[in-house]
Amino acid sequence: MMSENRPTVHPGSDVPVTDESSSGKRRKRDLFRIAGMPYLYYGALFITFLVAALADNLPDSMLVGFGVTVVLGGALMAIGEAIPKVRDYGLPTLLCTFVPAILIYAGVMPSSIPPVVSNFLAGYGFIDFFVVAVIAGSVLGMPRTLLLKAGPRFLIPLLGCIVITFVIIGGISTVLGFGFIKGILFVAGPVMAGGLGIGAVPMSQMYAAQTGTEASVFMADLMAALVIGNIFCIIFAGLLNGLGRSGKQWFVGFNGDGELMRIEGKKNELTMPEKKGSASFQSLGIGVAIAAGLFILGTLLGAIMPFLHPYAWTIIAAAVIKIFGLFPRELEESSTEWGELMTSYFLPALLVAVSITYIDINEVVGAISDPIFMGLTVLTVISSGLVSGVLGWLLKFNFVEATVTPGLVMADTGGSGDVAVLSAADRIHLMPFAALSTRLGGTVNLFIVSLLVPFLTM
Numbered sequence: 001m002m003s004e005n006r007p008t009v010h011p012g013s014d015v016p017v018t019d020e021s022s023s024g025k026r027r028k029r030d031l032f033r034i035a036g037m038p039y040l041y042y043g044a045l046f047i048t049f050l051v052a053a054l055a056d057n058l059p060d061s062m063l064v065g066f067g068v069t070v071v072l073g074g075a076l077m078a079i080g081e082a083i084p085k086v087r088d089y090g091l092p093t094l095l096c097t098f099v100p101a102i103l104i105y106a107g108v109m110p111s112s113i114p115p116v117v118s119n120f121l122a123g124y125g126f127i128d129f130f131v132v133a134v135i136a137g138s139v140l141g142m143p144r145t146l147l148l149k150a151g152p153r154f155l156i157p158l159l160g161c162i163v164i165t166f167v168i169i170g171g172i173s174t175v176l177g178f179g180f181i182k183g184i185l186f187v188a189g190p191v192m193a194g195g196l197g198i199g200a201v202p203m204s205q206m207y208a209a210q211t212g213t214e215a216s217v218f219m220a221d222l223m224a225a226l227v228i229g230n231i232f233c234i235i236f237a238g239l240l241n242g243l244g245r246s247g248k249q250w251f252v253g254f255n256g257d258g259e260l261m262r263i264e265g266k267k268n269e270l271t272m273p274e275k276k277g278s279a280s281f282q283s284l285g286i287g288v289a290i291a292a293g294l295f296i297l298g299t300l301l302g303a304i305m306p307f308l309h310p311y312a313w314t315i316i317a318a319a320v321i322k323i324f325g326l327f328p329r330e331l332e333e334s335s336t337e338w339g340e341l342m343t344s345y346f347l348p349a350l351l352v353a354v355s356i357t358y359i360d361i362n363e364v365v366g367a368i369s370d371p372i373f374m375g376l377t378v379l380t381v382i383s384s385g386l387v388s389g390v391l392g393w394l395l396k397f398n399f400v401e402a403t404v405t406p407g408l409v410m411a412d413t414g415g416s417g418d419v420a421v422l423s424a425a426d427r428i429h430l431m432p433f434a435a436l437s438t439r440l441g442g443t444v445n446l447f448i449v450s451l452l453v454p455f456l457t458m
Contacts, residue, residue, distance in 0.1 A: 035074025036345065046071050053110035065120020066349065068113060072100065073348025093424040094234060096351035098359065105361035114356050121353040128295065130342050130350050130419070132314060134431040136291040137339015139318035140332040142432070147322055149261060153395045154433060158406040158441050161388035162192055166448065168383045169376060176372055181455045187376040189449045190222040191229035191411050192384060193442050199414075200226055202446060206453045224363050225377050226413055230420070232381045233412040237425035240400050256398030258427050287338020290331060294318055307443075311435045318432070343428045350419055358413070384411040405430050406437035410445075414438050 034042040049071055052058050058068070073096050080092030103109040120126050139147070166184050173183025185207070193199025200222035204215040244255040253262045298314030305313075321327050327335075368374060385407035392402020404425045405418075412421050418434040 034078045035070055035348075037074075042071070042074065046075065050110075053112050056110075056112045058112045058116050060116050060119055062120060062124045062126075064116055065124065065126065065353070068117055069120070069349035069352045070346070073350075073352040076100075076352070077348045091238070092348075093238065093351060093420055096348050097234060097355050097420050098231075100352050100355040101359035101361050104356065109356075117353050118357040121350075121357045126350065126353060130346060131311065131431070131435065132295040132298075133287070133291045133339045133342040134428065135311070135315055135339075135435055136294050136318055137287065137336040137342075138429050138432045139315060140290075140322055140327065141336030141339070142322065144322055144325075147319060153397070154406065154436070156395060157388040157391040157397070157402055158410070158437055159444060160391045161384045161407050161410055162441060162445055162448070164387045165192060165380060165383040168387075169380050172379060173376060176376075178372055178376065181452055181458075183376060184452060185449060185456060186218075186221055187225050187373065188380050189445065189452075190225045191377060191380045192445050193226070193414075193449075199442065199446070203449060206450060207456060210453050210456050221373075223360075224366060224373070227359060227363050228368075228374065228377045229381050229411050230413040230417045232378050233385075233408045233417065233421050234424045236381060236385055237404055237408050237421045240403060241425045241427075244400055251399075253393055253396075253398050255400045258401070258429065260397055260401045260430065260433070262396055262398050283334040283337050284341060286331065286334035287336075287341075290335045291338060311438075312440060315432050315436055347419065347423055347428065351423065354420065381408065381411045384408065400425075401427065401430065405434045406441060409434040409437045410441045414442070 302310035388407030389403030
């Protein structure tokens with residue numbers, strides 16, 4: 001009869017509990033967790049950070065950056081996850097992505113937090129730390145057959161969504177009196193640029209050179225298109241995820257539940273392996289070293305051959321290792337486990353850091369006041385997603401997955417936007433394809449825009 005008292009694990013807790021009365025308090029305490037911690041201990045940690053922030057005594061370090069973003073991201077994720085139904089449509093991601101920016105806009109967030117978080121994200125390179133870990137883990141953990149079959153086909157929906165969206169938005173802009181070239185250069189171009197660095201910044205410089213004015217004249221409009229487009233990409237991705245979770249297949253190949261392709265083959269050759277529930281310290285340490293090594297190699301190749309971004313070279317290097325079997329399975333698994341740690345625990349932290357650093361609510365409010373601009377921006381996102389989804393479906397991709405990447409990924413704000421969109425779609429493991437879309441697609445987008453700039457003053 002001793003088996004009647006064996007420990008059981010309460011849902012949402014890693015701590016075994018028994019049915020004995022002495023463990024009743026522990027069972028109640030573990031019922032509700034935030035950021036993986038029992039809520040009472042999380043609350044104490046939150047108060048500690050808040051008092052330090054209000055006292056303007058937050059050290060500017062990577063450690064504090066991790067702490068602030070994990071604590072705030074954990075609270076927002078818990079709130080989003082606590083609301084039934086809506087959480088399936090990306091609410092936790094939306095809260096992490098926009099609430100911190102709204103708190104800054106409202107003057108509620110302590111002034112000592114944004115500088116620390118911004119330096120943590122950009123100065124200490126947390127965004128590289130996160131994205132490279134996911135790229136390395138996803139590519140090395142991907143079945144070799146899937147990589148070989150999906151890679152070449154991926155270019156058609158990637159390039160198609162750019163060209164066709166340009167034509168559609170240009171045509172609609174003409175009908176609305178906004179102008180064919182203006183619609184592409186001020187809406188479709190910056191939205192489809194794959195980020196600020198290869199979008200609004202170089203575009204504003206090109207427009208200024210063509211018109212003889214200052215780049216700042218164009219920056220506000222370009223940034224507004226970028227930010228508004230990113231918001232709707234996240235919303236669209238959340239809606240797709242919610243439709244997928246409903247279990248209804250609207251047509252053959254509509255939803256792959258995270259699997260990119262729908263072609264014949266052995267299951268373990270074309271589907272992503274299941275995530276592990278745990279990993280050893282040594283395995284995680286090896287994963288860090290491999291991710292760092294691949295990024296250093298990608299950066300070195302980018303310096304020698306600057307026509308591709310270091311992220312793209314990192315993906316290529318990881319793909320070569322996977323295709324030719326250069327790593328033993330042990331190293332591939334270590335890299336995958338490190339990437340999974342990033343996506344399973346530190347994703348909310350990254351979203352919060354991006355919100356604080358890059359999202360300006362003033363720009364969002366300003367853009368909303370122009371209905372034509374808003375409409376064209378939303379149509380750009382819809383066109384990019386649907387065109388990519390249809391082209392991908394014709395090439396044996398699943399529609400939802402092809403709509404998310406390259407479609408919505410091409411219309412977000414780049415690396416940080418990719419994370420938010422894939423998180424809202426619950427398909428973060430597609431990061432290698434998203435990063436390739438952002439970098440390669442962004443380069444193609446900028447090239448096309450450069451060809452159209454001379455028509456700006458005509």
